[in-house]
Each structure stands twice: as C-alpha cells, then as structure tokens.
Amino acid sequence: MIEHRRFGNLLPHLILLAGVAIVAFPVYLAIIASTHDNTVIANGQMPLYPGSHGLETYWNTIVSGTGKTTRQAVGVMMLNSLIMAIGIAVGKIAISIISAYAIVFFSFPFRMTAFWTIFITLMLPVEVRIFPTYKITSDLHMLDSYAGLILPLIASATATLLFRQFFMTVPKELVEASKIDGAGPIRFFWDTLLPLSVTNIAALFVILFIYGWNQYLWPLLITTRDDMQTIVIGIKKIIDVHDALTEWQVAMATAVLAMLPPVAVVVLMQRLFVKGLIETEK
C-alpha cells in the first residue's frame, strides 16, 4: 500500500512527530534541568533552554558527589549498576543456555520433571520469594556484595524456555553429523550450537541487561553500604532529602546518566537484537 499524494504524507508525519514529542519532551526537560543552577529550578520557573552549569553539574555528580545529599559519587553507582546488570545478563544467559541444552539434547531420568520445575519458577519472581531469598543471602554472608546483588536474580525460566524453543528447531541431523565428525557433547555445544545461538543471545542480552539495570527492590534490600548502591536507588536517595533543598539539577543529571547505558546497549546491539527476534532460518 504505497501511495504518493502531495499532502497525503503530511498527516502521518504530524502524528509521528507528535508522538516523538510526547515521549522525548520529559527527557529533554531532564537534560535541560541538569544544566541549570539549582536556584533556577527551585524558584519554580523551569526554563526550556539550556543553562550554563552543565559541565559543572555533571562533574560534581559523577566524580565528587555532593556534600549535602549523595555522599557517594554517581560514577561509583554506575559502576555498581553496570557490574550488576552485566552479571545478571551474562549469568542468566549462561545458566539458561546450559539447562536448555541438557533438557533438549540429553535424555536422563526426570528430564521433564526438571523442565517443569524450571518452568514453575516463572511464577516465583524475586518479589514473591523475597524473604527466603534474603535469609539465604544473608546466611551466606552475601549482603553488600556483588555476588549478593547478582546471584539471586540469575535463574531464569524465560531465557531457558526461549533457548529450549530455539534448540528444538535445530535439525537432529546436525547433532548426528557432529557425532560422526567426532565432536562430543561439549564440542557440539561450542562449535555448533553456540554460534547458531548468537543472535538469540544478543537479543536476550539486551532484554536482560535492561532488566538488571532497572532492578530496584532487591538492591534496596540487600545493600546498606553507600559504596554498594546502584544508580536507580541513588536517584531515589537524591530526591528524598530531609531538611534541605532537593538538588534537582543533580537528580536530573543522575537520571540522564542512568538512561545512557541501556540506550547504548540497545543502539549497539540493535541489528543483532532485531535479527534474534525475527530470524527463523537456520
């Protein structure tokens, strides 16, 4: 349905532009706000043009932190968030690809039991099992550690299911050809299955990285030390100050900074991501 009318394209474009404006305006506002002095924002008149304090604000936010509110520099928080998000994404992918491999390609007693057990955990996200999980994490002395941030979130029924569905489409002759070519189970996994799964892994990585980056409740519970804070919690703490003026420019700068890594991941992996979601040819 391709039509070329002189003004026919105008209306769709207007609608699209309106949509973009609605989505992008708050982001624009956050960026603008982060470039102004706190007094400008605090008097209630939010300007729509960039201010002159941008570099100064970001420098303070990332490197030194500010004395009154965040005792921790956002740079450290970003590092924590990054380690957690990458740890969760990589860990989830590693564990689920191995369990899917076992479930699809090997026959062992209670194979289907194992599969359904994994499946059932779909119904048990962190929020539901938060107390037992906290107890175990604390008993293992993993509070305030990267392991404590990452490990309890690592098991993933969704990713296992996704890999299982993909593995089941791999022709069984490919497995047999590998056997005849002298490749054992581990070789087959590394040489054939993993390269074939690259696009799926990339798509999952994008989704899981953002999932990990956006974690709020779990890091809030198990981190008490300031140097273990993640950026999502950092934002909350900056806004939530008592007996002082909220440093809006810092809060906005932190929000902008918190947006950057997920955006970067999506932009960098966009091609693989789309391929992974739509590709059917093996």
Place this chain on the structure above:
Amino acid sequence: MANVTLRNVRKAYPNGFEAIKGVDVDVADGQFCVLVGPSGCGKSTLLRMVAGLETISSGEIDIGGRIVNQVEPAERDIAMVFQNYALYPHMSVYNNMAYGLRNRRMPQPEIDTRVQEAARILELGAMLDRKPGQLSGGQRQRVAMGRAIVRQPKVFLFDEPLSNLDAKLRIAMRVEIRKLQRRLNTTSIYVTHDQLEAMTLADILVVMNGGQVEQVGNPLDIYQKPATTFVASFIGAPPMNLMPLSADELKSQLAGDSRINDAGILGIRPEDFVVSNETVAGGIALGLTVEAIERVGAETFIYGTRERDVQGVAANPGELPPGEVLVRIPGAIGPAIGERIRAIAAPDKLHLFTADGRQRVGP
C-alpha cells in the same frame, strides 16, 4: 576399504515395536549396496544402525572385520550423507569439510590437501569461502559429499541424499555419485525409496518391507526373478500386473504348466505384453477392453479391464485396481478407448507366486 556384514540384526523399541526383524546382508569391499523399500520399512533405521546413531537390539554389525555394535559413530570409520545435508550453517564450505578432520587432530597441511582435493573432484573450488546458505541445492549436496570424501572412510552411508533435489538435478547427481563411488572404490550403503535410483546405482540391491529383507541380489536378477509379489510390484515401473489364479480361464490357459499346482498368483510385467491376435504356446492371452490410454511419445500405456469381473490382488499401494491390467507397448500408435484388444505374453515372461505372495514358484 572394507566389507560390511549384518548378521541377524534386530531393532526393537521399548514400546515393543520391532522396526528391524532380523536382517542378514553382506556387502563386499568396494560394492555399492542399495537398501530400497516403501517408507516405514526400516531401511533408514538399518542404515542409522550401521552408522551407530541407533542402538542394536540383537545381532552383529561387522565393518571391515571388526564388530562395531558398541563402537561410537565417530570411531566406526564411516561417513554419512544426510537427506537434508546437515551442513553446519555457520561454517564456510571449507570448514564444513575440514571440521571432522580437525576433531581428529589431523595436521593442518594434510587437512588442506584433502579439502582442496575433494573440492577439485566436486568442482567446489570457487565456493570454499561461502556459507551453505549461499549455495544452491545441488551445491549443498556436493558439499555434503565432500565432507564424506575428505574423511577417506571405510564406508559411505547415504540416507536418501537426492530426495531434496529437483528431477533433473537428481539424475545428474545420481550419475555423479555412481562415478565417484567407482573412482574412490569405497564400500557404500545407500538408502532410497525410488526404485529407479535403486536399480541404476546398485551392485547389490536389498529390497525391504516391514522390517524384513524381501530379496537380496543383483538388480537385474531381482527385476527378472522377483522372489515375492511385494518385490514384483515394487521393482519396475509401472508395477507388475498381479492376477489371482482362481478357477477361471487363466488357470485353464496355464493347464500345461508344471508350476500351476503350487501357484496362486500370476504376474506379468506391462512391458512383456504384446498386443496381437496370435496365440503363444504355453503363454497367456487376455481379452481386454481399453479404459484409458497414456501416450508419452516413445511408449504407450494401455489400461484395460478383463472381460470377466475378476478379483485382483491389490495388497500394496500404487497397484492397479482389481481386474485392471496395464499394458506397455512401444511407439505412439495404439488402440482407441473402448476398443477390444488381445494382449499376449510368452511363457518365459510369466511369474508365478504362491497364493500368499510370499514365495516364487518355479525358476
């Protein structure tokens, strides 16, 4: 180089289904053995048992003097070409061929020599850097063959390798496979359901049905002297006409034949009929009403019904309906529809089988 011997090989599944019910086959060194049969007859299962991809319930499989029942596929010194080629989609043509050799820790110069040699034989030289996805069906087929050749195995196993190709390419590849096998002189086992492919490729033909071997032998011997009605109707296209010998005129025509006492079914190949008004001593003459005619240029197929309404044998799919007889005559000239004709067959063209069709009567 090696011979392959199957001794009373059986395959039973845990649910009690017997896929292979005791098969004995002996393939001599350098021979091309074709397993042929309808789908579900167990031919692929048997091949996969030789490859080591299926376990053997009982019996022995011997490759080159070594019993391989418990040997892993990779250690059986075989190479297999799959129906869907099973090429590694992420590897280049070169790596597809080299992969098995690398896994065997062969030195790189040797691998390179072998792959280049195979590429030369199969005319794949210009495509070594491509991925299987960029190749045509025939080229993929050749890569799959190349992957088998570079291994220089004792035995090639082919599992319906041509069934994914179009008709023209299939014939071309069939000839190529045969030439290649002659040249390399490697013992081969080839599975197909196409009787033409089976006839043209085989040194030794194994006709299978329902998990059992119906007949083993030279393709022409099998064509000329089918051991059962199943073989008679499966080998040869169009299939042999099979008519029951009840108390009717057929029986009286054969009254002088010594085989008649044991026989219950008469078989005549469509191409062994002659349309004529003469009579042949000891032969058969059928009065037919022409129902349909197919002219393909070089030959003409006449579908006729016999005068009397006789119950025929249609035990297998693809056979003619009871009472209908197919006559194949050379040339494009033939009778018209509705015409009455007489089809005669000489005594040496008659095949007689016992009433259950399981045994051939006489020579």
